[in-house]
Amino acid sequence: MTTIYGEVAAGFEPVREAFATNFSQHGDIGAAVCVYQYGRPVVDLWGGIADPETGQPWTRDTLQLVYSATKGATATAAHMLAERGVLGLDAPVAKYWPEFAANGKADIPVRWLLSHQAGLIALDQPVPLNEALAWHPMAAALAAQRPQWTPGTAHGYHGRTWGWLVGEVIRRVSGQMPGRFFADEIAAPLGLDFFIGLPTDQRDRVSRMVYQRPAVDLTTVPAESVPEELREQVAAWRDPESFSNRAYAVTYPAAIDFGSPDVQAAELPSSNGISTAHGLARMYAGLIGDVNGVRLLASETLASATKEQASGKDQVMLIPSRFSSGYMLPTETNPMIGPNSFGHTGRGGSLGLADPEHSIAFGYAMNNIIGGLDDLRATSLVDAVRKSLA
16 A cells, blocks of 8 residues: 655545555556645645656655646736737737748637647657757748638647647747746746746656556557547557648657656656646646745736637547637536636646636646547546535
8 A cells, every 4th residue: 555645735635545545446556636725725745656667766855757737837928928918819810930930820829829720730740859958940930831720710739749849938038048038937936846848956856757658559459449439549540641640740850758858857848847746736836826925826817828719629639629828728528626726737647727616726647648438547637526515
């Protein structure tokens, strides 16, 4: 039995029970969960193994790659600049990034980058991996790229490119790389253990990821054996030219290895944030209220930032999705805490979110990368928070 460490305020005991069950039944190896309410932590738990190869235990200070949960942090940076009046979300991207106007993109507003409506999910010519990590060659390639659909007419998850697109706007407007802006303007004021671009002296704190293969690889079974509701997705996974694959094939000769020290040290604002669960929850707490005298966005700015911009069938994920200007919104399959929640998931199960109605902020990070319909861990924890509130 995995020992669970940390504290839970009275009334939130169901979260502790769900967290323990994640280890005993749902595959967690090392993990942490944190919940804030009214700007203070009411759940702060951790347990398990940070490095299965050495047996190093998970501690309160263990850092974990949270993949696309990073997008919530980057979106927050963009909205801070909008609140300061130096970035207009409905202004053309080309106003701040003139080269972006190429190939019919002169009228795309910043908001469409944030809400996955720009059609720039892939590159006709992928960028060498070392150049992508150096930032500027990838930004230049995206500026020259033609959209894959008429911008504004559809939405599709910009899994990789979103970080360079939104990040370059942040860089042009603020004069800082997006990871540096996040560090100075968000992480430092709130005291977050959260990095977009990992400092060398923090490397030893990062857990080792474990990638769990699905029990059945649906791409290898006969098409008629695939459940009907999954056939369109599986067909896309099998097709190297599908949006589902091209959205992640933006570098060559290799895909991005997120366990690599070079990748973790680079700034990839869509997907290489490294944080604690506490850091995720505390950031969202600072979005919806005051945390030790710090609030990241005014309530009016937050209302605009979390207003739905795109919904319906996602052209990349091929399932219904909903986005505001940078944050994921609740869906039938991902209800979050309630209808006013917002946040962002990360590959394999990590999650950060907030619910202003209940003054709740939530963070979950783990090193066993599962994902898919079989992964119940984040959902069970959020359900437990909802049960505690009831």
